[in-house]
Amino acid sequence: MLKVKELSIEIENNRILNNINLEIRSGEIHVLMGKNGSGKSTLAQTIMGNPMCKISSGEIYFKGKNISDLNTENRAKQGIFLSFQNPIEIPGVNIFGYLRTIYNQTHENKLSPVKFREHTKKYLEMLDLKDDIYNRFLNEGFSGGEKKKLELLQCLVLEPRLIILDEIDSGLDVEALKIIGEVLNRIENTTILIITHYARILKYLSPSRVHIMSEGTIIKSGDINLIDQIEEKGFK
């Protein structure tokens, strides 16, 4: 599904990622861990095509295609979704209208407002959200937990092939974490890359691979047992 090959990234002339190699097969769940500043978010943003992250060498392949030169909008349409670590507030943009717009952009069969409301009812239930959220504006005045839920709602609406979760568990209380964990479990047939620096969310998911990043490179990869080692000894 996703293949990152010898990727090096620069932001404002500073080398942030160095020779990253990562391969995630369809249906797998991978975890990327590391200290703050190790470059995990940068990798996520790069996969999504953030123009600030300049590829100095290497390539990114998605579903077999080289997407290194593809712009963000088209990567999203190809089926990549990134849940932002700090979701952006965009004032005045009504959530219902926005969700329907992004749905219609990426699906052949467009839905009318009434049909869309029906279609998304189950998502609201899954996330334990009331439909008065539709009257609010995109992330405006949202608490940390609400923002993360809204990221997931957008994810459910878009039905992507690859989901990258950048610190979805930070800022969540126990209840919210449980809800999000269960939702992730219920999404079938998707490939997930979870970025985190504590392992809380992993209570709800069983990853096939775990990678550790430090100072811009992946220093170690292993299976789920790697996590226990990290918990004991920290990132070393």
Next chain:
Amino acid sequence: MPGEARRGLSRQVVEEISSLKNEPKWMRDYRLKSFAYFTEKEIPDWGPDLSKVDFNDICYYLKPLDKEKRDWNEVPEKIKKTFEVLGIPQAERDYLAGVKAQYDSEVAYSSLQKEAEEEGVIFLSMDQALKKYPSLVQEHFGKLIPFSDNKFSALNSAVWSGGSFVYIPKGVKVKRPLQAYFRLNARNMGQFERTLIIADENSFAHYIEGCTAPVYSADSLHAAVVEVYVKKNARLRYTTIQNWSGDVYNLVTKRAGVEKNGVMEWVDGNLGSRVTMKYPSCYLIGNGARGEMLSLSYAGENQNQDAGAKMVHLAPNTSSIIVSKSVSQKGGVSSYRGLVEVSPIANNSKSHVECDALILDSKSFSNTYPVMRNNNNTSYIEHEASVSKVSDEKIFYLMSRGLSKSEAMGLIVSGFIEPIIKDLPMEYAVELNNLINMEMEGSVG
């Protein structure tokens, strides 16, 4: 010769206008005094450059049928595209683009009039009102905005023609908005409209003029005057959307006098014109009076939108709020000019002003020139302004959800002006959003 296209202004022209309309002597004298003042007064030395306005090259009075027409082929592509985007029927397009001189609005207009009459509202053209209700008009005409207020109110007072007269009787709350134009009106659209609205005690009405569709005007100068009287406990909302296309200088003087516990709401959308200078104001003269101004400006290529508001607190317990949102792009200049004045006797008054500007590219400008004069220590004035561009992170976030860059910009700009849009009638809101998306498409590099 009466009715012929004649350029230039003189005492004689003013006299002719008055006699053509068969006006009472007081109005004729008023026009002449105004004309005298106009010729003496200087053009303002602040604000956009008005030096290119040639007062001698303007037709000051023209019958609708004599208005200049142009060929459909001459209509700029962008205008044609806007009509498409707004879904305007072909017949209306001809009229709006100046290809046809008159739209058959008689039917539509008189049915609006009938509805209003049924509620007891007097809704006429200003010319008709002068004939039918002379004392009511005389009592109020020129009292809020004297001809000597500024050069352009003087001009209007000398050569005014057309415009609306609205009187809402005591206690009447008008259910449907009174729409002076909605793409349909031929009669009252003109360069020197004069509008007078009187909302008597305890009444309410919503008056709407203008439209989002680009309206072609061969006239280069529009100098309108609007006077609104809000009597005790009455409430009036006045919404204007202007999108004059062509090389128009749109210089408007609008003022409301608000009495005890009255509320005046100005909602202004400035989309067109080459130069706009418009500062709707509220004189809060009664205890507890309130003034609100919501203003939206879009300044695109070759445009200079200089708009704002004035709130003058002349009595205790008065309050005012000004919200101004502007977007400038492609070299456009957008400026906010405002005044909040609290007089020494305006105890316990409050005023809140918010101006936000989005500049979309490096060629465009935004200025804010607010003035606050607080002469009363028990009153509170606060003002906030911000200027910024659309942040890259917002664009990236929306693009990561599959929107193109221009779609993302359109959404962000729509969100930015949402606080104003939400107070517009639905069809305007929809049209405005369509217009914005169209502008965004052309702008993204």
Next chain:
Amino acid sequence: MKIETININNNINTYKATEDTQYILQMDTSNNKYKSINEISLDFILEKEDLNLQIIGPMIIREEQNIKISIQVKHMVPNTSCEVLIKSVIFPNSSLDFLGRIYIDNDSRNTTASLKDNSLLIGEGARKFSRPVLEIHNNDVKAFHGSASGNIDPLSLYYLQSRGLNKSQSENILIEGFLDDLINRINDRGIRDKLIKELKFKEKEPII
């Protein structure tokens, strides 16, 4: 950050910083210096890239003095930032006429500018005129200004009085609190202490 104190006087003064600087405006409160209307004009021009300025001005205007002051910050080159913080306490029959202008040039990309001007109007006849102007000629900026004037919050006053303080004691505490956060921004301890002493109300006769 370099610290420079500016004594507000009658001249027009221009400042062109060559390094990050915090300017502290000091009023000369001796001998009713501001009795006749004074026009003070301070121009801060940013002509060197990557500079960051802070302009801090605590002001007390009393004894029927009237001050007219204009502060202009002009950003002429890229990557600069400026923060202007003016807080004034205006007593009966005194006034402040403040023009605060931020100009950002077309060449001045990646600029951040903010101006805040807040006034407490104490007692009858206290007046404030404010003109916070923004002239922004390019879009790679974040510019903000805020201006407010009004009396001491009656609720806060009541709260303190409910703890046994009299009106003028309560007012003094609130006025000090109003100016405090500004004074705490001053990076130099010596200047800070000096200002606190000059502005300290507890040591002066209650005005009201």
